[in-house]
Amino acid sequence: MTELSRSTEDYLKAIYGLGRSGEPVPTGALADALAIAPASVSGMVRRLAETDLIAHEPYRGVQLTDAGRRAALRVIRRHRILETYLVKVLAWDWDSVHAEAERLEHAASDLLVARMADALGNPAFDPHGAPIPTVDGEIEEQELVPLTELGVGGTGEFRLVSDDDAERLRYIASIGFRVGTRFELVEVTPFRGPLTVLRRELGASPQLIGYELAQSLLCLPCTLEPAA
Amino acid sequence: MTELSRSTEDYLKAIYGLGRSGEPVPTGALADALAIAPASVSGMVRRLAETDLIAHEPYRGVQLTDAGRRAALRVIRRHRILETYLVKVLAWDWDSVHAEAERLEHAASDLLVARMADALGNPAFDPHGAPIPTVDGEIEEQELVPLTELGVGGTGEFRLVSDDDAERLRYIASIGFRVGTRFELVEVTPFRGPLTVLRRELGASPQLIGYELAQSLLCLPCTLEPAA
DNA sequence: AGTCAAGATTAGGTATGACTAAGACATTAT
DNA sequence: ATAATGTCTTAGTCATACCTAATCTTGACT
Incomplete structure (x- = not known):
């Protein structure tokens, strides 16, 4: 090969x-x-x-083809391990790692990626919630829905967002959202206007989120137990 | 630019x-x-x-030209910081980092290199003893001589070896030489044959080194104080 | 000074991977 | 069924960076 x-x-x-x-x-x-x-x-x-x-x-x-998929998953694994390493070990911001990983993924050897993965404890997800393929090319596809589809009163956990728009990532972080944040969708204005989201973990006041942005927030629907 | x-x-x-x-x-x-x-x-x-x-x-x-030299030193800085990081942080062997750094040096951003340098405490030398240029393009040229030029009875400290021959590096490590190893040149056979080197730090028995190899070991001549 | 060999350059060709402009195909509307 | 529309492909070009083969320079030796 x-x-x-x-x-x-x-x-x-x-x-x-x-x-x-x-x-x-x-x-x-x-x-x-x-x-x-x-x-x-x-x-x-x-x-x-x-x-x-x-x-x-x-x-x-x-x-x-099968060969193509294997090659693609190797690149994706490299990208996501690199992103995770940059964020976790080198204190990089989650909104700026994408461009760096985009270049490094073509230069980093499988050995380097393996060393980084080991140092990280072989994580299953990258900083944006995307699943990291295994060395054997297994990838765990998640069943997630956009926040906009939870409906009024719906509850869920923010699990995944695309890593390719730094501006968007910066904004998401600025309003206190992290992968794993759990929330209730309290109110939806008509005509694709802002959605109001109440974050349970923070016990905080409701948060307004624009429709476009909310579509990019992929969530796992779940019931919210009272905070631990 | x-x-x-x-x-x-x-x-x-x-x-x-x-x-x-x-x-x-x-x-x-x-x-x-x-x-x-x-x-x-x-x-x-x-x-x-x-x-x-x-x-x-x-x-x-x-x-x-000046612009060319600046650009060259930026690449060399990237290469040497990367090598140092791989060895110090990711436990890479000093004989295998060269190839990896050779590819990464073209992909790593100055920001990434700066983060790695910070994590390392801004080292002045890479694992093979080569000086690391500063961000401003300053590089400290050392006055070193090949081990072969120390002469019988000469004493010195092993300071630098080229990083581009993995085989050679593996051999050097296998005979217990590290950057900083201090020694006395005890005997030189004629006609570019083996040299006998006595390592003071280890208090060890004399070590035979081939002439070709010895030429690649760049040393700082110095008097050997009794070991601390 | 003339010749010769080593080393450097030019000339012409290949592969990759991008572009624009123009033509081919498929779908949808009349 | 045919025309219009949008999408896809083909054709031809360009830039980068390599190759081989042939030519030119330089410097050294007679």
Whole structure:
């Protein structure tokens, strides 16, 4: 198995992210995700299909082969272990690790990642709540719903947010939200306006959250026991 | 100042390493150091000269400009901080860090390197004894001599060895040599044969060292006080 | 001074991976 | 069924950075 290029790894990672539904990923969606012209993606897709990392049905989309999925999960594991290490050991902020990990994931060896994982106690989730694939390529997919779908009176625990928007992450942290924060959705204004969320852990006053933001907060619905 | 390519950084680093004497570096020497065909170096050298990172006198050689030297020292700082971090914090062996640092040095941001340096207490030397340039591009050049030049009865301290040959580093460690080891050169056989070295710190029996190897061990001549 | 060898450069070619412009396909609307 | 629309692909170009083969410089030796 020869070394994969940086570009190849980025494509595989993006295809994995966009293809979790099982549907083929249109090359246009890939182009958007990678910020690359659609025509360039067509060319690259041909090369990736030739090396059997993806299957391409022209005009339909691409899907990872087993080899492609394994490679993608290796990159994702590297990324998430690196993020976790930077946050936990080097006191990096959760909103700025993404860009650094994005570059390091292509340079760090499996051995380095293994050492970091050991130092961290082999964590199962990264700082944003995303599951970290195991060395064998197992990944635990969680059944999470956007905060917006909990409905008035719904209760849940904030579990996962995408790591790619530093601005958003900074804001989430600034309003006191952390992975694991449990809350009740107290009020929903009509027309996709702000939602009011009451955080139980803090016993704090209700918190207003915009609809767009709330959609990005993936939660595990659960009943709230009285705080321990 | 735009981002430099991986290749560019490798060239600058190599030119810095080969040009410390002040003499222009022949492109052929560069080609050897980078394991690249001489013709390819000519092409790259033209590009580097166009961006004023190096000065090129055709058929004479290349020299770093101030901008080139600054860039080279930034890469070297990254490399050496990374090596030190891997060894000190992640328990890496001193003989295997080079390859890893060689890749990470192009991906790690100055911020990451700063965090690692802080965690290490801003060390002045890497695990192989090489001085680590400061953020401002200051580097402390040491006046060291190969062990072979100490002469019979000479005494010194092992201070520096190149990090690029894992085999050699493994052997050096296996015979109990560490950066800082102090010794007396007891005997030299003629015709570049083995040298006999007596290590004072260990109070150990004399150690035979081959001439080639001894040439790579750079030492600080010093008198040996009775061990503390 | 003329010749020769070593070393450096130029010339021409390849691979990767991006771009724009133009053409092909599929879907949806008439 | 056909036309319009949007998406996808093909064609042709460019930049980077490598290669081999051929040519040119330099310096040393006769």
